[in-house]
Amino acid sequence: xxxxxxxxxxxxxxxxxxxxxxxxxxxxxxxxxxxxxxxxxxxxxxxxxxxxxxxxxxxxxxxxxxxxxxxxxxxxxxxxxxxxxxxxxxxxxxxxxxxxxxxxxxxxxxxxxxxxxxxxxxxxxxxxxxxxxxxxxxxxxxxxxxxxxxxxxxxxxxxxxxxxxxxxxxxxxxxxxxxxxxxxxxxxxxxxxxxxxxxxxxxxxxxxxxxxxxxxxxxx
Numbered sequence: 001x002x003x004x005x006x007x008x009x010x011x012x013x014x015x016x017x018x019x020x021x022x023x024x025x026x027x028x029x030x031x032x033x034x035x036x037x038x039x040x041x042x043x044x045x046x047x048x049x050x051x052x053x054x055x056x057x058x059x060x061x062x063x064x065x066x067x068x069x070x071x072x073x074x075x076x077x078x079x080x081x082x083x084x085x086x087x088x089x090x091x092x093x094x095x096x097x098x099x100x101x102x103x104x105x106x107x108x109x110x111x112x113x114x115x116x117x118x119x120x121x122x123x124x125x126x127x128x129x130x131x132x133x134x135x136x137x138x139x140x141x142x143x144x145x146x147x148x149x150x151x152x153x154x155x156x157x158x159x160x161x162x163x164x165x166x167x168x169x170x171x172x173x174x175x176x177x178x179x180x181x182x183x184x185x186x187x188x189x190x191x192x193x194x195x196x197x198x199x200x201x202x203x204x205x206x207x208x209x210x211x212x213x214x215x216x217x218x219x220x
Contacts, residue, residue, distance in 0.1 A: 025063040032057055032067060037081045037123070039089070043104040047089045049078035056081070056091060056102050068106040075100055075110060080123030080167075082132065086147040090132045092121035099124070099134065099145050111149040118143055118153060122165045125175065129190045133175045135164035142167070142177060142188050142218075156218040160184055188218055 026032070033052035041047045041058070048057045054075045055067040069075075076095030084090040084101070091100045097118045098110040112118075119138030127133045127144070134143045136153055140161045143153040155161075163181030170176045174187045 023063070025059060025065060027057075027065040027067065029065075029067075031055060032065065036079050037091075039081050039083050041083055041089055041104060042087045045104075047081060047083075047102075049081050049091055051077055051079060054078065054093075054095075056089070056100075056106075056108065058106075066106075068102065068108060070100075070108040070110065072108075072110070074098060075108065079121070080125075080134070082124050082126055084132060084147065085126055085130050088147075090124055090126075090145070092124050092134055094120050094122060094137075097121060097136075097138070099132070099143075099149075099151065101149075109149075111145065111151060113143075113151040113153065115151075115153075117141060118151065123167045123177075125168045127169055127175050127190050128173045131190070133167060133169075133188075133190070135167045135177055137163050137165060137180075140164060140179075142175070142186075144190075154188065154218075156186070158218065161186055161218070186218060 032050050036049045036051045038046055038048040046059045050057050050067055055069050056078060057065060057067040059065045075093045078091050079094045081089055081091040089102045093100050093110055098112050100108060100110040102108045118136050122135045122137040124132055124134040132145045136143050141153040141155050143151060145151045160182055161179045164177050165180045167175060167177040173191060175190055176187045179186050
């Protein structure tokens with residue numbers, strides 16, 4: 001018998017669960033099709049993208065599945081998904097180059113880039129600056145979307161980024177990503193460096209780093 005925090009884990013057949021036991025869950029309604037990515041949500045459930053039928057899904061730790069379609073029809077081939085800083089889930093809609101937000105209640109909103117600089121977004125992560133960062137695989141850019149839906153994308157001046165896919169926040173207050181087609185790993189600064197101390201106040205603290213206001217630096 002295995003107990004964690006007073007909870008006994010069992011397999012689907014009722015036997016006590018052991019390390020390495022695998023249980024899978026199907027949606028009885030048939031509304032899950034080619035699930036791609038999954039993340040822990042702010043509501044204690046798991047949330048995932050159902051790629052082939054343009055739905056976002058929720059599964060409880062007990063295995064109960066619910067999926068949500070966008071009534072506006074603005075979700076197409078959703079892929080990466082992450083828990084956002086605003087208590088919602090954020091995902092990429094690769095088929096129409098939009099970014100999406102879904103509340104724990106299942107209300108969906110998507111955002112397009114007015115500048116047209118998002119192409120085939122692939123993955124998304126919460127950044128250390130309180131924004132969401134994503135890979136734009138079709139045009140070798142890294143993008144940022146604020147919780148309010150304002151999108152900015154950045155190109156690597158050195159041209160070393162090609163087909164970026166996976167992305168995650170690093171332990172160094174940067175965002176890291178995989179550049180699939182150039183066989184490189186990249187990072188992007190999301191904070192401007194702190195200003196230097198005032199010359200009139202020797203030794204004064206320079207203050208904390210500030211969110212990027214210009215073009216983030218691709219460093220490596």
